Amino acid sequence: MKTLDYNLVKADALEYFLLSYGWVVVKSFKNGVDVWKSKRNQKKVWVPKDCTFDDYEEAIEEVIDVLAFEEQLSSEEVVLRLKQLYLAKDLLQIRVDASDIKSGNISFNDGVHVFNSLKDIMLGAVKELSGSFKGLKSKFMLDTDLGQTAVGSYIVNAYLPLLNELDTDSKQLQLDNLDGETIGRKVNKTLINRLIKLKKIIDHYSDTNSNVLIQELLTIGYTKQECNAVEKLFGEVGNRDWQVKVLWSHVQQEPSNQVSFVEFSKNDAVIVRKISEKLKSTDVREGVSIFARVVGLKRDHALEETTGTVTIKSDIGDIECTIKAEMDDVCYAIANDAHKRKKYVKIEGNLLKARIGKLKRFFMRKVTSVEVVEGDLDILNEDPQLLLLVSNSDSVEN
């Protein structure tokens, strides 16, 4: 149990932990000790109400042993969850299973792949929100802790921060200052949602609709790097099943209707490899402005937050580009107005160029602002970043 910092497991946290498993106090002694009973087999454990007891450490050990036995968990799992409690973080677990994985061992190469893949998947989620929260990437990655690797399959545990302020040096959140959904929780939800979306796309994938589905992936901000990261989790020969699970920290209300678990089977590996092969490259330019004409509008009410996809055409240098831009209701309304009045728009966001097989496509994910350009357009798209991005492509197919 050496990975547990006993000093941080306070008595109220221990009490909360037992309550969360449905345990109840059956007797309280005058000396400040409560007797807790499990709901399952009526096993009991004596827990002090404050951590000044000389045998407090022993009490934690007993809680871990008894809880593991009663709830049919491994001691490592109980320790992980206790640790989650005092770290006040969501816990993300990636588990990779295959017949060639031996108990207690993880080969160096496999370990590197799993850790790197997790990092790239996390970065994907962070990037989706980094436009809205400055400094998110460095703070989120800095505050993420890795847990121990459990015996059995490969399990990578990452404690993901909940972060409600990005400009503080404090690593540990206080338990009482989390009102509403924190930035970190948004990232953690985004992370699992992106994987769920990927799984849906894999399930619907066929050779005839591959381009459409890959474009769908790109509109949620997937990059070549993230696809490769996911592919590596299936192992070098693609024979591994893997699962990602998020255990939401109790310090913040569990997101309602939020799926917390996604499972990929080794049969998905072939499709992910196909996607990865087809998606030759992705290139992103952050925070660019483009002057363009609105040529198409489509709204999606099925998602949690209504979004719209607006197709714009823009002359960048001497090349005409078609860009699919995803935007919120307000931006969508402005784009719609410009379309009706046949006006140009100035649109800002991160521009992604993707090469899908022989095609090249442009996407603008999370548009940050849209303005209608009144009067004639006398400004050209001369942003060097944009010109560089487009000139790298031989030609643009619309």
Add this chain to the structure above:
Amino acid sequence: MDLNHQMELMNVSMTTAICAQIGCTWSKREQDFGIDLQIHGETFETDPQIDFQLKATTKFSIINEKNSVIKYALDVKNYRDLIKTNVRKPRLLCLAILPKDPKIWIKQHPYQIELKYGIYWVDLKGQPSTSNSETITISIPLSNKLDSIALTNLMEVVNEKGAIS
């Protein structure tokens, strides 16, 4: 196996035999918290537990004062663990006093097994601290023999009050 180890095993055997007699279970801690044996009264409401520090000796003296006591030199480290007041569960010393010759520790008679000499308990909680560096001599009343009646009584008290004293 040296004699000390043999003596410790005798204490464990005698104590756990009494547990078996009254339906208590026992466990040994993997970590060293200064406790050798935990006895659980699972048939009681609160599953009371008593932690025992087990000691065994062939070197002891029985003093007949007002009440007869066994005098025993206990290691200071063990003493300090046992006098602690701020602990969740009672911690008792259980001392086995044994003949010098292991051959006579156990004797089997027809329909009877005889164990010599016996095991005795004492609660040192709250006793004054000591400046001794090696051992401290403690007194255990001869009336504190650990048998099925004594262990049942101890469990009942702990179940009711959470403590013995």
